[in-house]
Amino acid sequence: MSKLPDDIKDQALRYAYAVFDRRRWEQVPASQRGAVFDELVADAKFSEPLRPYLTAAQMRVWIKDSAAKEYPRALEGVGSASQYTTRRFPGPEAIVGATLGEDWAVIAESVEQKPMRCRAGGPTGDEALLAWGPYRILRDLYWAASGARLAGENRVGIVITRPTMACLSNDDWEHVQGLCGLIGAEPFSVMYAPRSLPATDP
Structure with missing residues (x-):
């Protein structure tokens, strides 16, 4: 080509x-x-x-x-x-807040892609790694979460994002939970929709 x-x-x-x-x-x-x-x-x-x-x-x-x-x-x-x-999506801060709580924050320069993931720090010094994306890339999320667990991460979450308020089907959610259970990861499902960027002056 x-x-x-x-x-x-x-x-x-x-x-x-x-x-x-x-x-x-x-x-x-x-x-x-x-x-x-x-x-x-x-x-x-x-x-x-x-x-x-x-x-x-x-x-x-x-x-x-x-x-x-x-x-x-x-x-x-x-x-x-x-x-x-x-x-633009709301960003990693929104993922962290919706899953771990508003008292958690994204650790600087920890955001990675393919799939999207980041590390977050909690109020007592705890840390976690979150990988997020739509259900159709669950395989990639699972691979990233598995790698993190093998690397010694104690707390890992797989976050299935949804563009609307509609929840995953029961079968799909049970599939996510089952895979997370195999590697000791936490399953989450959050609404995560892009917003229009503010107009810029020409």
Whole structure:
């Protein structure tokens, strides 16, 4: 696949992320995401600048494996693609407060990605590691939590984030609890939705 020039990539990401922002991508079911990729490829405003470098099939792969894959991290304010979205998750502080309590705080420079995780400190000097993300990346969360336990972390939490107030199904939640039980991790489920960033002066 051809490497996109920086200005073309910038234009394509800006357009794709505007679509993702408008559709609230984190709430779009996996079964419906392919149709959005197809709509973008069919949209001349998106595809015409890309045609000298990518076929229609390659454009779809680029959207799926590059733009869409980076979008959740962009919502966390992580990575260069974060500049293209006008929305942002509340951040690690919100995860820590919703799970461990408002008297806990994120430990400086402890935030990591793939999956998102951080260390938190409590009022009595206790520490914990939290890994968070939607249910569809439970495998990644479990792997990160398992690694933390093997590394000697005493308190580890797996936090399943939800874009709305709707709870996980009983079967899904029991699955999370069962996996956490295997490694001595704490299961949490919290609502965690992006907010629109304040408008900036041009």
